[in-house]
Amino acid sequence: AKDEQAAVERERDELRNATERARDELKSQSQRAEAELARVQAEAQAALxxxxxxxxxxxxxxEREIERIQDMRARLSTKMLGESLEQHCEVEFNRLRATAFPRAYFExxxxxxxxxxxDFVFRDFDEEGNEIVSIMFEMKNEADDSTHRKTNESHFKKLDSDRRKKxxxxxxxxxxxxxxxxLYNAGITDVSYRFEKMYVIRPQFFIPIITLLxxxxxxxxxxxxxxxAVRQQNIDVTRFEDQLADFKDKxxxxxxxxxxxxxxxxxxxDKSIEHLQKIKEHLIGSERNLRLANDKAEDLTVKRLTRGNxxxxxxxxxAREAKAADAGTAGGGGVDVADAELLDDSGE
Structure with missing residues (x-):
């Protein structure tokens, strides 16, 4: 009986110890969870x-910007508002020109x-002098008490026309x-759905829009x-082909x-040869006729001339007898050549 009682007590002690260990473990886990929750809550509160x-x-x-603009608008006339807005943009640009836009043009x-x-034209260039980007600016403003309120959209068409002209x-x-x-207070407003490459901004976004573009x-x-470069190559090829075609044509x-x-x-x-050939033939014919005439002249005698006459x-x-008598009277026995020819003719 004592042994059974001792066994029961040992089992009871073991159960008590196991229960205490489980309770301690749960307590430790709870403490760690509470610490983690506190840390997360602290971080969330700090971030918030x-x-x-x-x-x-x-x-x-x-609010300060709105107050400043409202104060500026309240103090100036409608004309001065526009001029001051232009001056504001010009001052803002010139303040950063030397460092941010050393090769830019803004006038x-x-x-x-x-x-x-x-109103203003902005152009920026690279180191080689090639234009990088160009912007046409229009500045618009009106006084709070103006009775002729205009919309931003009413200026789009003219602005687009000025952009294209320049x-x-x-x-x-x-x-x-x-x-x-x-819509316009949110920041940079893209209105290219109305006119291509057009934006509407408030004055505080003047430098950011230039920088972005x-x-x-x-x-x-x-x-x-x-x-x-590719386009120039194509132009060179086209120019070469055009020059080649032009050379072929010429x-x-x-x-x-x-x-x-x-x-x-x-x-x-050929005509000259033909003409010369005809002249040659005429000359040959003339020579033949001259030869025949010469032959006939050489064959001509007094006897033939007087034959039949x-x-x-x-x-x-x-005449021959008279000439002979005159010659005999002169004492010469000479005979004239012409007489000889006449004698020869008579002797034939």
Whole structure:
């Protein structure tokens, strides 16, 4: 009986010890969980507080900006508002020109084209002098008590026209119009669904829009250079083909003209040969006729001339006799050559 009681007590002690160990383990796990929860809650509260502080700071900045703009607008006339907005943008740009835009051009647009002009033109260039990006700016504002309120959209068409006339890539409307419109208050507003490459911004986004467009252009500059190189290669090939075709045309034309003139020269030579041949034949014929005439002249005698002509023969005989008598009277026995010929003729 004592042994059974001792066994029961040992089993009871073991159960008690196991229960205490389990309770201690659960307590330890609970403490670790509470510590982790406290840490997570602390981190979440810190992050939330940081976000709230940043939000409050952003709200405060927006409120200060709104107050500044409202104060500026309240103090100036409608005309002065526009001028001050232009001056604000010009000052902001010149403040960063030397460091951020050393090769950029930003000036008032004073050139009137077809009766209109923009407010400012921005152009930036690379080290080789090639244009990277160009922007036509229009600045619009109005007083709070203005009775003729205009919308931003009412200026889009003219701005797009000015951009095209001046050869700018982008158009940006810097506007304080429609101050309650959340679309334009949100930041940089892309309105390319109405007019391509056009944006509407509030004045505080003036420098950011230039930076964004300039950086985007710089990123694509390498690709544009490669594209331009390929285009130039295509132009060179096209120009070579055009020059080759032009050379072929001119060479063919010159060959045709030379061939025609060569043929004409040959024809003229043939005509000259034919003409000379005719002259030769005429000369040969003339020579033959002259030879025949000479032969006939050489064969001509007084006897033949007087043959069949007794009157002429009698006259010649009388002349011969008279000449012979005169010669005898002169005491010479000489005979004249003409007499000899007459004697020969009479002797035939």
């Amino acid at each position: 507080a940081e976000k709230l502080a940043a939000k409050d700071e952003l709200i405060a900045d927006r 008032k647009d004073n050139e009137v084209v077809e009766g209109t002009k923009g 050869g700018c890539e982008y158009a940006v409307l810097v506007s304080l119009l429609e101050p309650e419109n959340e 300039r950086n985007a252009a710089l990123s694509s500059l390498g690709y544009r250079k490669e594209l331009e 060479f063919g034309r010159n060959y045709r003209l030379a061939s025609e003139r060569f043929q004409k020269a040959i024809d003229e030579i 007794p009157t002429m023969k009698a006259l010649l005989d009388e």
